[in-house]
Amino acid sequence: xxxxxxxxxxxxxxxxxxxxxxxxxxxxxxxxxxxxxxxxxxxxxxxxxxxxxxxxxxxxxxxxxxxxxxxxxxxxxxxxxxxxxxxxxxxxxxxxxxxxxxxxxxxxxxxxxxxxxxxxxxxxxxxxxxxxxxxxxxxxxxxxxxxxxxxxxxxxxxxxxxxxxxxxxxxxxxxxxxxxxxxxxxxxxxxxxxxxxxxxxxxxxxxxxxxxxxxxxxxxxxxxxxxxxxxxxxxxxxxxxxxxxxxxxxxxxxxxxxxxxxxxxxxxxxxxxxxxxxxxxxxxxxxxxxxxxxxxxxxxxxxxxxxxxxxxxxxxxxxxxxxxxxxxxxxxxxxxxxxxxxxxxxxxxxxxxxxxxxxxxxxxxxxxxxxxxxxxxxxxxxxxxxxxxxxxxxxxxxxxxxxxxxxxxxxxxxxxxxxxxxxxxxxxxxxxxxxxxxxxxxxxxxxxxxxxxxxxx
Amino acid sequence: xxxxxxxxxxxxxxxxxxxxxxxxxxxxxxxxxxxxxxxxxxxxxxxxxxxxxxxxxxxxxxxxxxxxxxxxxxxxxxxxxxxxxxxxxxxxxxxxxxxxxxxxxxxxxxxxxxxxxxxxxxxxxxxxxxxxxxxxxxxxxxxxxxxxxxxxxxxxxxxxxxxxxxxxxxxx
Numbered sequence: 001x002x003x004x005x006x007x008x009x010x011x012x013x014x015x016x017x018x019x020x021x022x023x024x025x026x027x028x029x030x031x032x033x034x035x036x037x038x039x040x041x042x043x044x045x046x047x048x049x050x051x052x053x054x055x056x057x058x059x060x061x062x063x064x065x066x067x068x069x070x071x072x073x074x075x076x077x078x079x080x081x082x083x084x085x086x087x088x089x090x091x092x093x094x095x096x097x098x099x100x101x102x103x104x105x106x107x108x109x110x111x112x113x114x115x116x117x118x119x120x121x122x123x124x125x126x127x128x129x130x131x132x133x134x135x136x137x138x139x140x141x142x143x144x145x146x147x148x149x150x151x152x153x154x155x156x157x158x159x160x161x162x163x164x165x166x167x168x169x170x171x172x173x174x175x176x177x178x179x180x181x182x183x184x185x186x187x188x189x190x191x192x193x194x195x196x197x198x199x200x201x202x203x204x205x206x207x208x209x210x211x212x213x214x215x216x217x218x219x220x221x222x223x224x225x226x227x228x229x230x231x232x233x234x235x236x237x238x239x240x241x242x243x244x245x246x247x248x249x250x251x252x253x254x255x256x257x258x259x260x261x262x263x264x265x266x267x268x269x270x271x272x273x274x275x276x277x278x279x280x281x282x283x284x285x286x287x288x289x290x291x292x293x294x295x296x297x298x299x300x301x302x303x304x305x306x307x308x309x310x311x312x313x314x315x316x317x318x319x320x321x322x323x324x325x326x327x328x329x330x331x332x333x334x335x336x337x338x339x340x341x342x343x344x345x346x347x348x349x350x351x352x353x354x355x356x357x358x359x360x361x362x363x364x365x366x367x368x369x370x371x372x373x374x375x376x377x378x379x380x381x382x383x384x385x386x387x388x389x390x391x392x393x394x395x396x397x398x399x400x401x402x403x404x405x406x407x408x409x410x411x412x413x414x415x416x417x418x419x420x421x422x423x424x425x426x427x428x429x430x431x432x433x434x435x436x437x438x439x440x441x442x443x444x445x446x447x448x449x450x451x452x453x454x455x456x457x
Numbered sequence: 458x459x460x461x462x463x464x465x466x467x468x469x470x471x472x473x474x475x476x477x478x479x480x481x482x483x484x485x486x487x488x489x490x491x492x493x494x495x496x497x498x499x500x501x502x503x504x505x506x507x508x509x510x511x512x513x514x515x516x517x518x519x520x521x522x523x524x525x526x527x528x529x530x531x532x533x534x535x536x537x538x539x540x541x542x543x544x545x546x547x548x549x550x551x552x553x554x555x556x557x558x559x560x561x562x563x564x565x566x567x568x569x570x571x572x573x574x575x576x577x578x579x580x581x582x583x584x585x586x587x588x589x590x591x592x593x594x595x596x597x598x599x600x601x602x603x604x605x606x607x608x609x610x611x612x613x614x615x616x617x618x619x620x621x622x623x624x625x626x627x628x629x
Contacts, residue, residue: 106509202506202514202521206620209585231543235534341619346521358518362525371504371523371624373538379622380545383585 005456012047012453015040019442020396026404028439029396035211035389041337047452048317048445049074051168053177055319055331056080056090059161060198060350061107066124069107071343072333073167079103079150080163083125084111088158090165091126091150102150126150160189161197172267180420181269184313187306188323190299191285192349199329199345200361206370207341210382211389212334215342216441218378219312219320219330220272222260223402223433228381232373236280248282248359250292250308253301258430261414262403262437263422268316268444270437273309273414276430281325281363283308284348284356291353302417316441321347326364338386344368344375403434465564473562473572476599476606481555481576484627489536493529497600501610502526504629507618523615523624535626546623551582553628557595568601569609576613580628591629592616 018031018040034040054073057080061069068081070093077093079102095102095115102113102122112129114121119132128148131137155166157174162185164174171177178185189197208214218224226233243249252258252275262272285292285308296304313321322328327347332340346364348357366372370379403426412425426434476495483492496502504523505513514520526532539547560574577592598610613629 108509200519200521201508204506204521204523204618204620206622208622209587228545231538231541234541234543235538238534354518361517361519361521365522365525369523370620370622371629373535373544376546376623376625377544383622384545387585 009453009457011039012043012449012456015043016446016449016453019446021439021443021446023407026401028400028404028436028442030400030442031396032389032392032394035213035386036337036392038337041211041334043449043452044445045074045334048448049334050076051166051170051448051452052317052444053155053164053166053171053174054317055162055315055329056165057163058197058199058329059088059158059163060196062088064109066109066111067107068103068105068110068113068124070103070105071331073153073165074334076167077101078153078165079113079126080165081124081126084123085125087125088156088163089126090153090156090163092153094151095120096128096148096150097131120148122150126152159185160195177267178269178315179265179267180263180422181265181271181313181315183418183420184271184311185321187303187311188321188327188347189349190303191295191307191352193298193351196350197347198350200348200357200364202361203343203345204369205341205343206379207335207339208379208382209339210379210386211337212332212340214382214385215320215330215332215340215378216314216317217399217438218382219314219322220262220270220437220441221433221435222272222274222312223435224378224381225433226431228377229374232367232377233280235373240280243282246287246355246359248284248286248356249278250283250286252277252308253305256305259427260430260432260434261412261425261427262434263412263415263420264424264437264440266423266440268441269314270440271311271313272434272437273306273311274430275309279310279324282359283325283363284352284360287356287359288353291356306418314441316444322368324363325367326360328364328368330368340382342370400435400438403428403432403436407436469564469570470560470562472606473570473597473599474560476608477557477560477572477574477595477597480608481557485553485555487550487627489540489627493532493536495608496529496532496611497602497607497609498529499527500529500532500608501612502532502626503611504613504615513614523618523620524613524626532626539625539627546625549583551580551628553581554579570597570599570606572597572599578628589621590617591624 018034020029056071062082065084071078079093080090082088097120100115100117102115112121121130123129126149153165154169159174258275260274264270310324318331320330329345329347331343367374408425426436503525506523517525538544555578557574557576562572565571574595581588593615596612599606600609
């Protein structure tokens with residue numbers, strides 16, 4: 001072992017210990033440093049985002065031959081395309097010649113992508129189809145034997161139309177990686193009769209000056225709703241007084257105990273959910289009684305009931321799927337320890353009614369847009385946290401202990417209804433707001449950094 | 458005839474600039490109630506989203522917008538939210554300066570004026586000492602209601618649509 005790699009090992013091990021996890025003592029602590037330290041941030045990009053599965057888009061975003069979108073995995077620009085033959089591929093969006101971005105557009109349909117710099121051309125299958133003036137290039141003989149195609153990602157797999165890619169080949173199959181968290185993607189996907197989901201045109205991108213893990217935690221955090229979003233809740237309560245059937249209100253079946261709970265899965269994923277007799281908002285599934293009956297017959301009463309419950313699903317490390325008054329898919333891209341880019345899409349089941357679609361869009365805009373009434377509060381709150389984390393001598397925060405005294409590992413009646421076996425679960429009063437569902441993400445975070453520490457050794 | 462026409466154009470332009478500049482001033486001064494009273498009850502207030510580098514969303518019933526309100530009540534909800542002092546986005550409120558230019562106005566009916574203009578809004582957040590500029594185009598439709606010109610429709614095309622942290626009615 002040379003000195004440099006031994007230093008790296010020691011540093012990565014030290015970083016991984018910034019998450020302190022001692023379940024036998026109910027201790028779970030997260031150092032403020034992981035939100036502010038540039039060295040931690042670099043390690044996260046390299047050994048987490050660029051070493052495991054990332055959600056990169058929906059198959060339906062590139063439904064037709066030659067469709068493409070561009071995105072990122074960690075720092076890497078990615079070009080996701082469907083070839084002329086219909087095959088989906090994900091490539092590093094960088095020319096093999098001099099590294100230029102090959103496709104500078106957000107989305108579109110193109111048979112060929114021509115690098116603007118020297119004119120090397122690639123088809124929608126990523127194949128190099130032209131090297132400008134190759135014959136006059138006086139290249140050494142081995143050049144012609146080299147591959148000049150766009151570089152594919154190491155792994156690309158789909159789970160029912162959700163596309164995941166990894167820059168590292170050293171990952172499980174996507175099915176194994178998602179595990180029982182799949183049941184919660186299914187609860188969204190199966191709202192469509194044909195089992196297809198799509199992004200509604202008009203996704204948006206916004207930024208906040210805070211660490212990406214603030215978004216990761218917030219999506220799992222019901223505790224903040226009553227305080228952070230109290231002004232939005234006031235608006236919803238007022239609207240409840242005048243709401244008609246077009247607002248899509250639904251009720252829980254009689255006999256269901258109200259409360260809030262969560263499931264923690266392996267590999268970093270978790271979901272939190274709530275059971276309320278009546279929510280403060282309606283939802284697209286609720287506006288048409290006949291269609292709702294048809295859904296119950298198709299998916300069964302238990303799953304239909306879960307489709308009408310608020311569910312916040314986190315797929316580590318970069319995806320959240322929120323299904324409440326509307327459905328949102330959000331992904332984040334860490335830009336700096338204190339800066340994050342969010343891409344937000346309104347997710348919809350293919351085949352819903354026009355009225356349901358419009359309600360979904362209105363509810364989405366006001367809840368999830370940075371120009372709306374709820375996520376905007378979150379964004380500012382992240383910046384308040386980021387500023388507060390600079391009090392580095394303050395030690396670990398106390399934000400990971402709600403629910404720590406009553407973590408369940410077997411016999412969740414709620415899990416049984418869904419036929420899943422979460423690693424851990426929690427359930428409490430409607431205002432419980434448990435925090436133990438943050439653990440799986442941080443445990444996976446730590447596992448990946450410890451794995452990296454061993455590999456560099 | 459020519460003189461009459463240009464007098465009418467000047468009057469239309471004059472009406473439009475009075476309304477638009479007043480709206481900008483009321484927003485910058487935080488005089489929300491007077492601001493929202495400039496809108497008809499069924500006013501359309503719309504910020505389309507961008508579909509790609511060149512086109513914005515066109516059909517709010519099948520596409521998502523950054524903001525889409527088809528009633529003044531929705532704007533009043535936003536005002537109530539800010540005034541409740543419960544939304545962290547407004548604690549403290551950013552300071553804004555709206556600038557409007559390149560105004561073109563045309564009389565499309567005896568009681569209707571269409572206006573096109575460009576805007577830049579400088580937004581300063583005293584909480585963090587950061588500033589940003591939002592810029593784009595406005596389209597206003599004004600309608601004569603009684604003896605008052607009201608805003609019947611306002612479409613805001615935001616050029617720099619990667620929103621930093623938060624965007625609300627006062628900062629656009």
